[in-house]
Amino acid sequence: MEFKKILVTTDFSENSFFAIPYAVDLAQKYDAEITLLHVIEPIIAPADFAWGSYNLTEIEQKTRDYAEANLDKLISEHFPETMAVKKHLAFGTPFKEVIQYASDENFSLIIISTHGLAGLSYVLFGSTTEKIVRKSPVPVLTVRSENHRFEMP
Secondary structure, eight states: OOOOEEEEEOOSOTGGGGGHHHHHHHHHHHTOEEEEEEEEOOOOOOSOOTTOOOOHHHHHHHHHHHHHHHHHHHHHHHSOTTSOEEEEEEESOHHHHHHHHHHHTTOSEEEEESOOSOSHHHHHHOOHHHHHHHHOSSOEEEEOOTTOOOOOO
């Protein structure tokens, strides 16, 4: 196996950070490059905010700025200073964007945490990680949080 390009996904949740040490270790062992990816989902706003006005372009720019700042923070806090880490922002449905980007850029491995931000969206749409594992043509390493305990159903 040769891992020359490793894609690490993050939704900025605490759980997503557990994938980073695996990426660092594999990158050092295989002399691979790492790209940190965050996907911004489309902003869906009601056609009429009766309680006030909004500027969708401004909201999108603030979302992009927030994501850029958080990617920079993650890189500075969780990766060795000597390691060059690329960052990439994508826009769309997370599982589709991760798979498309990994395929288009010829990544040899995707590393993703098993849990991220969840709640009602998980109930309605299923797990992003699960969809990536099932549909990706690129091998996927899933990482659980340190505190996760498996219990038989």
